[in-house]
Amino acid sequence: MTTTKTIAELSCPAPLPAKDTILLGHGSGGKLSNELVRDIFLPALRNPALARLDDQAIVKIGNQRLAFTTDSFVVKPLFFAGGDIGSLAVHGTVNDLAMGGAMPLFLSAAFIIEEGFSIGELRRVVDSLHRAASAAGVEVVTGDTKVVEKGKGDGLFITTTGIGVVPDGVDLSASHACPGDKVLLSGSIGEHGIAILAQRTGLEFETEIQSDSAALHTLVADMLAVRREIRCMRDPTRGGVSSTLNEIAQQSHVSIELEEQSIPIREEVRGACELLGLDPLYVANEGKLIAIVAAESAGKVLQAMRNHPLGIAAQIIGTVGKEHAGLVTMRTPLGTTRVVDMLAGDQLPRIC
């Protein structure tokens, strides 16, 4: 399955399913998620912080700008190559703070546990959550536990919420991309999604594919140290690189053109995607970031990324344009251009 389309096809989009009930795709991070936010949440809750549609709210308390973000984790299976729901819940929330340029400080963790869940597994998850938090230099300072009857949950769901401080002069938003800016990607894509899927389907590859789950805030700090005026950062999780770039293109009213050959993809991930019929541009990452940077700063920021262990394979993968606002396209090695649309359905439910 691929969800990329030619420009011609775009004028006649495929019909979406009936809209009176929630579909798995509403949680995919793609088109349906986007619609749900715009149709239900934004109109009801309308306020400027939420309307920015970034991965975190920036709120002012006293003279401090704080980043504030929340994510529920429903990943399946709970334990996977390269991580588990505990470490993922820390990395995901730390990264959403970091994408706002914030230094993460405090987390909360709320557990919804299904009756009958193993206390031993709970202990493993909580230990892993703690290790990930300690490694990232954040403290889990408050929490909650609820239990639902057997059959009314699925083992364990965790919701983590984070607070961080945004340094002066930093103002990152998906609405700040400008024509001429460069698109930077911190490393190879698709590893988290493929690691989960391999585990779920029992597929085995010659080399085990591990989730890239990692906390990106020190990478972000290094990038901001060389150029405080970076326009935007986003971690391409659910919905992958394509959905993230479509959101940026929409919110900034710009187009984005990618160079296919500059997008780093590890061989084993490319192979697994071919086998499974997936387009790696739509597969989730949990330890990668996309940055939109003014052209004149791109080289310096790229160098700062490559100097950090989590950005060694960083690349400039594209350019922001002016025409066709909202459109993301990709130039293939053959010189043709295809449209890279937002994820339409539910390529991989419960990836995070």
Place this chain on the structure above:
Amino acid sequence: MTTTKTIAELSCPAPLPAKDTILLGHGSGGKLSNELVRDIFLPALRNPALARLDDQAIVKIGNQRLAFTTDSFVVKPLFFAGGDIGSLAVHGTVNDLAMGGAMPLFLSAAFIIEEGFSIGELRRVVDSLHRAASAAGVEVVTGDTKVVEKGKGDGLFITTTGIGVVPDGVDLSASHACPGDKVLLSGSIGEHGIAILAQRTGLEFETEIQSDSAALHTLVADMLAVRREIRCMRDPTRGGVSSTLNEIAQQSHVSIELEEQSIPIREEVRGACELLGLDPLYVANEGKLIAIVAAESAGKVLQAMRNHPLGIAAQIIGTVGKEHAGLVTMRTPLGTTRVVDMLAGDQLPRIC
């Protein structure tokens, strides 16, 4: 079922069930919840803010003291007399901030939705959540939506997390109760639990019992305005008044003696409890608070409570003592004394 015991029985407590899997009682707010926190969460995550075991963490950012709290809501049914999961998710988190003396400012809301859930119902819940937030003067500035497969959730779970500012001079904690202090209760107990249970069982009473779900932060502000040095506030939700007072007694290493006849209970709640075999001291409230106040300030604080619409029926219900640290007892109208233990099992699962 009643969980109160005589002092004699306490020396030989009933055995708790096997501890290798999660039981519904682990989410009850009583003994098993308490054990889970002390055995699993505290040792793994140990840090001073969490170890206070209050309903909110107080963290310092810059020169501000912030309260930070999270709660997952799994209430069943989603809509009940006097509220729904949306309004409850706002009130619950606003109240946890307020119990730290904080003025609530911002909320996040994370939704875990079961595939097939009605979008119309989701809209109702989000509208209700918005109305409750607006009424309480807080903004929902960030959120998340995840979808799980049909049969892997139960309609809708919401996790709300809140941030508020703690005014200078306010320092509330369950560990601050001192012998001689008075125990104040803001109004009649048991209404939330009985409203939910009536709905769930289809029981009908002559007068409909409505949940008391309400935001208590303005009541708290009025109380702090007359006496900033209040020792402790708690909202007796899951596990009811008895579990809350047991936690305070444990954390402050004091005893608490209640006067049964001073505890306000509405006739219809008393009747429903008798019919259902419940002790109202263990039934959840969502719009009441308990305050521990130095004896010399108790009259003034009580008057401030009674001047607020949510504290009209406030009462002094007991006194903090020195002997038998950790023990809560109640003097009956007959002059006898019984032990009021923490909730042992799962009196009412999924009450919030």
